[in-house]
Amino acid sequence: MRHVLERLAGRVGTRTLVVLGGVVLAAVVGVPALAIARRGPAVPQPVAFNHLKHTEQLELSCEFCHQYVRTSAHSGLPDAATCSLCHATPQGTSDEAARVTELLAAGDPLRFNKLVRMPEHVFYTHRRHVAIAELDCEICHGAIGTTERPPRRALVRMDMDFCMDCHRERDATLDCNACHR
Ligand code: HEC
Ligand code: HEC
Ligand code: HEC
Ligand code: HEC
Ligand code: HEC
Numbered sequence: 001m002r003h004v005l006e007r008l009a010g011r012v013g014t015r016t017l018v019v020l021g022g023v024v025l026a027a028v029v030g031v032p033a034l035a036i037a038r039r040g041p042a043v044p045q046p047v048a049f050n051h052l053k054h055t056e057q058l059e060l061s062c063e064f065c066h067q068y069v070r071t072s073a074h075s076g077l078p079d080a081a082t083c084s085l086c087h088a089t090p091q092g093t094s095d096e097a098a099r100v101t102e103l104l105a106a107g108d109p110l111r112f113n114k115l116v117r118m119p120e121h122v123f124y125t126h127r128r129h130v131a132i133a134e135l136d137c138e139i140c141h142g143a144i145g146t147t148e149r150p151p152r153r154a155l156v157r158m159d160m161d162f163c164m165d166c167h168r169e170r171d172a173t174l175d176c177n178a179c180h181r
Pocket of ligand 1 (some may be wrong): 141
């Protein structure tokens with residue numbers, strides 16, 4: 001990188017070089033930073049939940065923990081009450097499973113945090129998409145149901161184009177007022 005800039009310096013003035021260097025630096029440093037800023041900060045969780053163990057090995061349905069996914073706007077996240085059904089007594093042999101039982105015994109509410117959060121002005125409902133349009137979770141959430149650790153950010157970025165592209169394909173509404181309140 002440096003000698004390319006030096007060779008260029010032979011042909012163009014130093015001012016141009018400084019500007020060019022600045023542009024290159026901004027491109028190298030700024031683009032990843034901007035990408036992270038657009039995706040939002042990493043989301044912390046109280047324990048290292050393992051979807052794969054619970055969905056494939058224990059064959060729990062998504063609705064077991066995301067209770068309202070077919071009936072409401074929000075599908076809901078599980079909390080201590082759901083985890084206690086099994087982890088009130090020790091399960092398996094891993095340290096993290098043992099920690100879940102300890103946290104529950106100490107009265108921790110196990111508050112999980114959302115990865116995707118629509119802005120206030122957007123209206124979205126799971127009922128319409130899951131129960132009526134019968135769309136798979138993966139289309140919008142990627143393969144989170146088989147992750148072994150909580151992802152730090154949403155696996156799929158749902159911006160307005162993402163919603164609009166599917167609505168156009170499937171003849172669903174493109175009316176601003178359907179999604180914006
Ligand atoms: C058409 C896209 C789409 C599909 C299909 C979809 N979701 Fe979502 N999901 C979203 C959006 C958008 C949000 C954020 C909602 C908000 O913040 O208002 C979300 C949020 C969530 C949340 C966080 C809690 C909440 O309700 O805000 C969970 C859990 C979730 N979805 C689970 C599921 C499961 C399980 C399925 C399949 C049965 C599913 N979703 C199918 C778009 C989708
Ligand atoms: C239906 C029973 C059941 C429910 C409900 C349940 N678990 Fe588990 N969980 C298990 C069993 C059994 C294991 C041990 C599996 C193994 O080690 O093979 C386990 C393992 C774990 C582990 C260790 C994973 C690993 O990578 O070793 C964590 C963490 C965990 N559960 C968290 C939770 C949390 C958090 C909840 C609530 C949101 C929950 N579980 C709900 C039965 C359950
Ligand atoms: C035993 C409980 C349990 C089961 C069963 C379960 N989940 Fe989850 N789910 C969680 C927990 C706990 C979190 C938060 C921690 C994490 O992301 O791992 C979560 C988070 C999510 C999120 C992130 C939502 C957001 O944006 O905040 C999605 C999407 C999701 N689950 C989809 C699924 C799908 C799809 C299935 C079925 C294939 C499923 N889950 C089955 C407990 C469960
Ligand atoms: C993969 C396809 C798909 C994606 C992605 C999708 N939708 Fe939809 N959406 C549909 C379909 C199909 C319907 C019509 C369902 C029905 O028959 O009621 C619908 C219906 C709706 C409705 C009800 C509209 C009405 O007629 O009142 C709203 C609101 C909506 N979607 C918002 C959103 C938002 C917001 C997003 C992005 C976060 C989104 N959708 C992403 C397929 C999709
Ligand atoms: C199918 C749902 C849907 C429809 C229809 C829709 N929007 Fe959006 N719009 C969204 C979502 C979701 C966001 C939030 C995107 C994000 O947070 O990245 C958004 C964001 C916006 C924003 C905020 C700026 C931004 O990019 O975040 C404006 C302004 C906007 N929409 C205008 C419109 C107008 C005007 C129309 C009609 C031509 C329209 N929208 C139709 C889903 C929709």
